[in-house]
Amino acid sequence: MLAGALAALLATSGTIHLVRPRVYEPLIPRRLGSPRAWVVGSGVAELGCAAALALPRTRRAGAVATAALLVGVFPGNVQMALDAHPGARSWARKPAVAWGRLPLQVPLVAAACAVARDTSARVSG
Template sequence: MSRTPHLLAAGLAATLTAAGALHLARPRVFEGLIPTALGSPRAWVYGSGVAELACAVAVAVPATRRAGGLATAALFVAVFPGNVKMALDSRPGARAWARRPAVAWGRLPLQVPLVAWAWQVSRGV
């Protein structure tokens, strides 16, 4: 049996864990992604951090890996509008590196391989 599916799942779980922990430890970095119409940005940032950690656990456990991969793909699609907002709000010379145009716009095409990665994990590929 190939170890590749397990390595893909472990890598995705590690990535989700890091992202989720960052959302919980440094929520201010992500608050600008949340449209004001949604209410408290902090609550949404914490919620997405918890969702990332839950997906990490689901992906790490073989019995829940398929559902975890699908949930992760859905999460990556769901946060894409926030990434678009960050790109539209980016400004040259911004203090925060994530608010600089090269970084903010450069993140957008990265969502495609992230969704594909999660999909592959869900399929055991």
């Protein structure tokens, strides 16, 4: 059930990244180059992780990849919080929302790790 919830969350977020990339582009530091490439790439990665989590055979790898992805995008979430203000171009225009999202990464990474452990125990047991 936890794997399904993570898969749904990632599928939703990945889809938004691909359908509305402009929403996320302001989060990408300019020094990284084209924001669109990073946004689309992270959306594809989220969809890939969602698909891997949804299938029992690839669930462990998907969970490990999900944990890594969530850690990898954390700097973007920090940037969003730093840039948040009522006139911001990103979807998190309220600082409280942007800063409030940051601690949510911890339970999401923990959930991905739990799915990886649970799947690992089932496969070897």
